[in-house]
Amino acid sequence: MTEPVKLEAKKQAEEGGFGETVKVIIQALLIALVVRTVLFQPFNIPSGSLIPTLLIGDYLFVSKYSYGYSRFSMPFSPDLFSGRILSSEPKRGDVAVFKLPRDGSTDYIKRVIGLPGDKIQMVRGRLVINGQTVEREAVQKITTTDPYGRQTEVPTYKETLPGGVSHLIIERDGDTGFYDSTGVYEVPAGHYFMMGDNRDNSTDSRVPPEQGGVGFVPLENFVGRAEVIFFSLDEGVDGWQVWKWPTAIRWSRLFQPVR
Numbered sequence: 001m002t003e004p005v006k007l008e009a010k011k012q013a014e015e016g017g018f019g020e021t022v023k024v025i026i027q028a029l030l031i032a033l034v035v036r037t038v039l040f041q042p043f044n045i046p047s048g049s050l051i052p053t054l055l056i057g058d059y060l061f062v063s064k065y066s067y068g069y070s071r072f073s074m075p076f077s078p079d080l081f082s083g084r085i086l087s088s089e090p091k092r093g094d095v096a097v098f099k100l101p102r103d104g105s106t107d108y109i110k111r112v113i114g115l116p117g118d119k120i121q122m123v124r125g126r127l128v129i130n131g132q133t134v135e136r137e138a139v140q141k142i143t144t145t146d147p148y149g150r151q152t153e154v155p156t157y158k159e160t161l162p163g164g165v166s167h168l169i170i171e172r173d174g175d176t177g178f179y180d181s182t183g184v185y186e187v188p189a190g191h192y193f194m195m196g197d198n199r200d201n202s203t204d205s206r207v208p209p210e211q212g213g214v215g216f217v218p219l220e221n222f223v224g225r226a227e228v229i230f231f232s233l234d235e236g237v238d239g240w241q242v243w244k245w246p247t248a249i250r251w252s253r254l255f256q257p258v259r
Helices: 002-039 242-248
Strands: 040-044 058-063 095-099 107-114 119-123 126-129 135-145 151-160 166-170 191-195 222-232
Touching: 040 222, 107 126, 135 166
Parallel strands: none
Antiparallel strands: 040 058, 058 222, 095 107, 095 222, 107 191, 119 126, 135 151, 151 166
16 A cells, blocks of 8 residues: 555655646746836847947847836737826937837837927938037047948937937938938927937938838837847847857947946
């Protein structure tokens, strides 16, 4: 009788161990879901529209709590409520992730340039906000890719927005790019005007939705504010290609704040 009893006890122990493992996995998934929904969401930079601030291959954390919560704060954006809870308005100069207004599902990341009620215009490459030309200062050129895929040095400037936020921009096509001279955009109430720091290679609020652009972004569409780069790989290297990491990781960009 001893052997069957031992086998039964062993079976119960194995079942108990399996059940505990499943329980731990479920708890870990729930914690990850809460963190992603309420606190931070990882985001990968797929395009060069924010060069030189963010590079293709940067991985960053976006704080969900910075602007409060809307349905777009949750995975799959369920239509449970409208507006925002614990809302806080984006500040001029923030680098923010938002859902593309024309489809409500595609993640975009740009810099907040215009606030509700602002008048925004580009005049021969210079940003004009409410009739005042934004200060910019030429700095050392950087190397980036031109429209033909070639490496080239481009004009680079430190731009200082109203309110004091300074950041770098590049003018790949000089001051005569396609959207370097525009009409005046009047930002509606409850909306924001977003632009990339790579001014001649950014589909942003300068381009209306009917032309495949962003247009004005409602507050409800904001997902969160970019905070810190936690990982970065050379352009063309995917995150799952672990064997390439030793030579592809951009070590100098790790844990750099996004400004």
